[in-house]
Amino acid sequence: MRLPSTTDVLAAAARLRGVVVRTPLVRNHALDAVAGAPVLLKLETMQRTGSFKFRGASNFIALLPDDVRPRGVVAFSSGNHAQGVAAAAADAGIPATIVMPADAPAVKRRRTEAHGAKVVPYDRSSDDREAIAREIAEEAGVALLPPYDHPDTIAGQGTVGIEICEQVASLGIAPTSVLVPAGGGGLLAGVALALEQCLPGATAHPVEPAGYDDHARSLAVGERVAITPGDTTSICDALLAPIPGEITFEVNRRLAGPGVAVTDDEVLAAIRFAIEELRLVVEPGGAVALAAVLAGKAPGDGPWCLVLSGANLDPQLLLRALA
Amino acid sequence: MRLPSTTDVLAAAARLRGVVVRTPLVRNHALDAVAGAPVLLKLETMQRTGSFKFRGASNFIALLPDDVRPRGVVAFSSGNHAQGVAAAAADAGIPATIVMPADAPAVKRRRTEAHGAKVVPYDRSSDDREAIAREIAEEAGVALLPPYDHPDTIAGQGTVGIEICEQVASLGIAPTSVLVPAGGGGLLAGVALALEQCLPGATAHPVEPAGYDDHARSLAVGERVAITPGDTTSICDALLAPIPGEITFEVNRRLAGPGVAVTDDEVLAAIRFAIEELRLVVEPGGAVALAAVLAGKAPGDGPWCLVLSGANLDPQLLLRALA
Numbered sequence: 001m002r003l004p005s006t007t008d009v010l011a012a013a014a015r016l017r018g019v020v021v022r023t024p025l026v027r028n029h030a031l032d033a034v035a036g037a038p039v040l041l042k043l044e045t046m047q048r049t050g051s052f053k054f055r056g057a058s059n060f061i062a063l064l065p066d067d068v069r070p071r072g073v074v075a076f077s078s079g080n081h082a083q084g085v086a087a088a089a090a091d092a093g094i095p096a097t098i099v100m101p102a103d104a105p106a107v108k109r110r111r112t113e114a115h116g117a118k119v120v121p122y123d124r125s126s127d128d129r130e131a132i133a134r135e136i137a138e139e140a141g142v143a144l145l146p147p148y149d150h151p152d153t154i155a156g157q158g159t160v161g162i163e164i165c166e167q168v169a170s171l172g173i174a175p176t177s178v179l180v181p182a183g184g185g186g187l188l189a190g191v192a193l194a195l196e197q198c199l200p201g202a203t204a205h206p207v208e209p210a211g212y213d214d215h216a217r218s219l220a221v222g223e224r225v226a227i228t229p230g231d232t233t234s235i236c237d238a239l240l241a242p243i244p245g246e247i248t249f250e251v252n253r254r255l256a257g258p259g260v261a262v263t264d265d266e267v268l269a270a271i272r273f274a275i276e277e278l279r280l281v282v283e284p285g286g287a288v289a290l291a292a293v294l295a296g297k298a299p300g301d302g303p304w305c306l307v308l309s310g311a312n313l314d315p316q317l318l319l320r321a322l323a
Numbered sequence: 324m325r326l327p328s329t330t331d332v333l334a335a336a337a338r339l340r341g342v343v344v345r346t347p348l349v350r351n352h353a354l355d356a357v358a359g360a361p362v363l364l365k366l367e368t369m370q371r372t373g374s375f376k377f378r379g380a381s382n383f384i385a386l387l388p389d390d391v392r393p394r395g396v397v398a399f400s401s402g403n404h405a406q407g408v409a410a411a412a413a414d415a416g417i418p419a420t421i422v423m424p425a426d427a428p429a430v431k432r433r434r435t436e437a438h439g440a441k442v443v444p445y446d447r448s449s450d451d452r453e454a455i456a457r458e459i460a461e462e463a464g465v466a467l468l469p470p471y472d473h474p475d476t477i478a479g480q481g482t483v484g485i486e487i488c489e490q491v492a493s494l495g496i497a498p499t500s501v502l503v504p505a506g507g508g509g510l511l512a513g514v515a516l517a518l519e520q521c522l523p524g525a526t527a528h529p530v531e532p533a534g535y536d537d538h539a540r541s542l543a544v545g546e547r548v549a550i551t552p553g554d555t556t557s558i559c560d561a562l563l564a565p566i567p568g569e570i571t572f573e574v575n576r577r578l579a580g581p582g583v584a585v586t587d588d589e590v591l592a593a594i595r596f597a598i599e600e601l602r603l604v605v606e607p608g609g610a611v612a613l614a615a616v617l618a619g620k621a622p623g624d625g626p627w628c629l630v631l632s633g634a635n636l637d638p639q640l641l642l643r644a645l646a
Contacts, residue, residue, distance in 0.1 A: 024347035029371050029410075045602045048352050279368045279634035281602040311602035315645050322638050 003250055004151035006197040009158035009190055012059045016159055019091065020055050021047050023160075025167035025305075030277045035293050037302025038173050042164055044309035045282055049111075051238075051310030052157050052187050053084030053147070059156025060145050061092045072096055073145040074136045076129040078104040079238050080310045081147040086115035097142070099133045108312070148186030149245035158190020164305055165198035175202050175305035177257070179289035179298060182206030182215045183239040185248030187307065192255035203257040205299055207288040209234035209267070216259025218244050219252065235264050235317065238285030238310060257299060262291040270294055271313070271321040283313040326573055327474035329520040332481035332513055335382045339482055342414065343378050344370050346483075348490035348628075353600045358616050360625025361496050365487055367632035368605055372434075374561075374633030375480050375510050376407030376470070382479025383468050384415045395419055396468040397459045399452040401427040402561050403633045404470040409438035420465070422456045431635070471509030472568030481513020487628055488521035498525050498628035502583070502612035502621060505529030505538045506562040508571030510630065515578035526580040528622055530611040532557035532590070537566050538575065539582025547572050558587050558640065561608030561633060580622060585614040593617055594636070594644040606636040 024043045031039045048054040061073060072095035075085040082098045089096035098112050102121035109119055120136065122129050137144040146153055161178070168174060178195060180188045185206065192204040206215040211232030217225045226243035234240060244252065262270075267284045270291035274282045282290070289306035292298050347366045354362045371377040384396060395418035398408040405421045412419035421435050425444035432442055443459065445452050460467040469476055484501070491497060501518060503511045508529065515527040529538040534555030540548045549566035557563065567575065585593075590607045593614035597605045605613070612629035615621050 021350070021352075024349060024366075026347060026369055027344070028369070029344075043347075046349055046351070050602060275604050279373060279604040281598050281604065318645075319642070322641075 001247060001250065002151050003247060004154045004189070004193060006193045008151060008155035009162060009193045010197070012155040013159040013162040015062055016055060016058055016156065019058055020159065022163055023047055025164060025171065028278050035302060035304065037304065039293060040168060040171065040173060040175055040303065040305040041278070042160060042305060042307045043280065044160055044307055045280060045286055045311035047309065049080065049083040049087045050312050051080035051084060051286070052160050053081045054087055055159050056153035056156040056186060057085040057088035057145055058091065060150065060152040061088050061094065063152045064143055068143060070094055071140065071142045073143050074099070074133050075145045075147070076133040077147060078108060080312060082108065082112045083115065085145050086112045086117035089117065090115045097136055099129050099136070105314070148184030149247050151247060154186045154190045154248060154251070157187045158194050160187065160307060161191035161194025162198065164191070165194060168199065168305065173303050174199065175303045177298060177300045178202050178204045178305040178307070179207050179260070179292055180204055180307050181239060181285055181288045181309065182208050182259070183241045183285070184245045185215055185252055186245065187309070188215070188256055189248040189251035191307070192251060196255055202305070204255065205257045206252070206259040207292045208259060208261050209236040209239050209288065210261040210263045212240055213259055213261040214241070214243050215252065216261055218249060219256060219259055222253060224249050235267060236285040236288060238283065239288065260292045260297050260299065262288050262295060262297065266291040266295045268321045275322065280308070281311050281313050282308050283310050284317065286310045324570060324573065325474050326570060327477045327512070327516060329516045331474060331478035332485060332516045333520070335478040336482040336485040338385055339378060339381055339479065342381055343482065345486055346370055348487060348494065351601050358625060358627065360627065362616060363491060363494065363496060363498055363626065363628040364601070365483060365628060365630045366603065367483055367630055368603060368609055368634035370632065372403065372406040372410045373635055374403035374407060374609070375483050376404045377410055378482050379476035379479040379509060380408040380411035380468055381414065383473065383475040384411050384417065386475045387466055391466060393417055394463065394465045396466050397422070397456050398468045398470070399456040400470060401431060403635060405431065405435045406438065408468050409435045409440035412440065413438045420459055422452050422459070428637070471507030472570045474570065477509045477513045477571060477574070480510045481517050483510065483630060484514035484517025485521065487514070488517060491522065491628065496626050497522070498626045500580070500621065500623045500625070501525050501527045501628045501630070502530050502615055503527055503630050504562060504608055504611045504632065505531050505582070506564045506608070507568045508538055508575055509568065510632070511538070511579055512571040512574035514630070515574060519578055525628070527578065528580045529575070529582040530615045531582060531584050532559040532562055532611065533584040533586045535563055536582055536584040537564070539584055541567050541572060542576065542579060542582055545576060558590060559608040559611060561606065562611065583615045583620050583622065585611050585618060585620065589614040589618045591644045594641070598645065603631070604634050604636050605631050606633050607640065609633045
């Protein structure tokens with residue numbers, strides 16, 4: 001198993017300069033007041049396609065062998081990874097195929113196709129999306145682009161952490177905790193690797209939906225623990241991976257701190273706070289770190305840095321948050 | 324009549340460092356594609372209280388004589404200026420009184436009072452709010468804080484322009500036009516003064532609601548022209564001043580380019596674009612520059628810089644924009 005290193009993350013940051021958006025790091029007076037200590041917000045919601053997935057996909061594609069890259073990439077996702085891969089492939093001028101549930105929201109399919117990707121629908125109840133993607137990859141000789149459990153994906157996603165390091169220096173505030181939304185754990189691992197090198201006084205912590213806190217449980221016992229999907233539901237559709245990735249967990253076990261779990265009500269309150277006070281649109285999975293701080297669940301006494309990513313908020317949910 | 328100078332704006336920028344938020348300047352891939360040239364977005368929606376008004380109020384208060392400042396300030400406004408003054412006064416540790424229509428939305432009154440300001444209601448149909456404010460100012464010996472037509476207010480508001488100059492340098496893109504929402508014209512004048520000194524290749528242009536384009540009409544003929552209120556309506560409640568300020572127009576006549584007017588439908592489309600693509604919450608008056616670019620009405624061929632300010636968006640209007 002090849003693990004990503006801090007050097008890989010730094011190399012990805014250099015490689016992706018000018019390709020990815022250097023997203024803002026901001027403070028908000030109202031949030032500082034509620035939290036009782038400075039809170040730095042990394043607005044990865046302003047990344048291309050609204051999430052950090054674009055970074056991982058761009059780095060993965062850039063590192064493909066020159067004789068493989070032109071054939072394109074395939075990925076399976078109904079959400080942010082689909083759009084991130086589609087946009088990164090379009091930038092690289094290569095084809096992308098996305099295996100997506102047939103019942104995925106029309107807007108997600110449309111946004112993915114808008115980047116020129118081919119969408120292959122599957123039946124959520126009977127098909128194995130990963131098997132379909134692997135079959136396409138093998139038949140066409142194209143690379144399968146993993147959403148998190150690959151060193152090149154993780155290194156690209158970790159460039160969020162490099163930017164945080166550079167930006168906190170100019171703000172003159174050093175966070176002690178960096179709260180990161182965790183699904184498969186790629187962003188967490190990448191950010192943790194960046195912090196180890198350039199902000200060693202800060203620890204990365206996963207934030208997950210209550211009931212889907214497989215990272216928190218796994219970190220607590222030191223080995224990968226799966227949650228039982230179906231025991232509970234969550235509005236955080238981007239963070240429902242049932243078990244940490246193998247590679248991501250090898251990194252996170254060494255570097256990431258205890259995890260935090262937040263409820264749907266806490267996430268809805270965070271979405272509302274983002275709209276009313278931060279003037280930002282954040283989807284549920286992107287609002288979990290903010291939810292943790294607002295609910296008083298953030299580890300330590302601050303200053304905190306929160307990663308907000310992604311921003312594909314269903315209008316119906318927006319209404320629910322504002323109700 | 325004392326006119327503000329570029330030196331005043333530069334001094335305000337130095338004075339307000341660490342007091343105001345240095346708001347991000349960002350690009351968005353989807354917007355660049357629609358516009359056909361780079362578009363830089365100055366996110367003044369992320370300023371304290373959601374708008375540039377906080378800058379003008381903070382500078383005005385800082386420049387009050389030391390024997391006058393402790394008595395506090397009074398202002399008349401139902402909107403962003405009310406909250407900007409209230410927050411700036413609270414920061415300075417001085418009392419603030421805001422003369423506000425009795426029928427102002429409860430949320431605006433609550434947000435103003437949340438900063439510790441005293442709200443004095445008046446009857447929109449029978450009372451003269453400016454007269455009430457002047458009376459309070461004279462009786463209590465406190466300063467009346469003008470929303471735009473004062474050199475210290477303008478200089479503070481112009482610090483938006485200084486930041487733009489500094490930030491475009493680091494992005495490596497020089498805009499030829501800076502589009503600025505215009506009500507009384509204070510932000511426009513301040514930004515125009517900043518550009519004159521530090522970005523002479525760029526011209527500031529007012530953007531106004533159709534029917535309330537008094538700046539555009541005044542600039543076209545070289546003298547202050549009033550529109551007739553009541554001829555039309557607009558959802559841009561922050562930009563309904565019927566005539567340019569005397570001081571602001573003296574500056575803008577010399578420095579600002581032709582104006583642009585946008586319709587309610589164009590503004591609603593811009594609010595929707597901001598939510599769906601930029602992931603930002605912007606109120607109608609804050610979205611006019613974006614509306615101008617999206618509608619193909621922006622002067623010249625770009626690159627453009629747009630000032631987005633304020634962000635106090637009524638949830639009902641948000642629903643209307645998304646419908």
